Amino acid sequence: MLRILGVIGDKWSILVVGTLRDRTLRFGELHRAVTGISQRMLTLTLRQLERDGLLTRTVHASVPPRVEYTLTELGSTLLTAATALGDWAAAHRNEIENNRRHYDEAHPPRARR
Amino acid sequence: MLRILGVIGDKWSILVVGTLRDRTLRFGELHRAVTGISQRMLTLTLRQLERDGLLTRTVHASVPPRVEYTLTELGSTLLTAATALGDWAAAHRNEIENNRRHYDEAHPPRARR
DNA sequence: CGGAATCCCGCTTGATACTG
DNA sequence: CAGTATCAAGCGGGATTCCG
Secondary structure, eight states, X not given: OHHHHHHHHSHHHHHHHHHTTTSOEEHHHHHHHSTTOOHHHHHHHHHHHHHHTSEXXXXXXXXXXXXXXXXXXXXXXXXXXXXXXXXXXXXXXXXXXXXXXXXXXXXXXXXXX | OHHHHHHHHSHHHHHHHHHTSSSOEEHHHHHHHSTTOOHHHHHHHHHHHHHHTSEEEEEEOOSSOEEEEEXXXXXXXXXXXXXXXXXXXXXXXXXXXHHHHHHHHHSOOOOOO
């Protein structure tokens, strides 16, 4: 079970899958769309997702090379399930941030003695 | 958003929350219930969850000390959302493992040259 | 353009020992 | 029992370079 949920344990995976929600994208487009991801991590993430069958990788033999990534049916179903968590996060964002503030006020960092 | 989803990005968090689904547990009980977690990580995880308001920490002044952890209402709602993902993982577990096998067969590890 | 390979630093985590 | 403190190690991941 953990091996499966590892799919989403990696934060980049959900972001990449989410970015491909309703359109096929090239490597470079994904790189620009998913802000903050390095080329290395994008490559590794895409390999994982392809291996799991969540997306397909299509190479068009041309110059310059053109590689497109498209969400599979399976990938779409994951997105549906993950959306529940995304909605939860959005709905409780303020509440959680308030909780953190209160906690931090009540539990100040240990002072130097 | 990422700061919020970080709640579940840490694999121990979901396991701990899930373990507290329907019962209050003491530190030691959690330690035994969540197999593989170190004392250190359990402590850190519990602090995070408490800070976010997903569970409450109750100290009973007695000898020996007795500290109980209980899921909050907020924690329960997270569990509900997370369950959607858990169900997805369970439902597609075989499919994904098949995909991985096929991928690994088609993409053997690079041989030494 | 889309990667693969290498180097390497830092953060996370485990192991261990100590304490209220 | 339920932690905290400390240290060392492993590896995740960024930066860089090179290739088809």
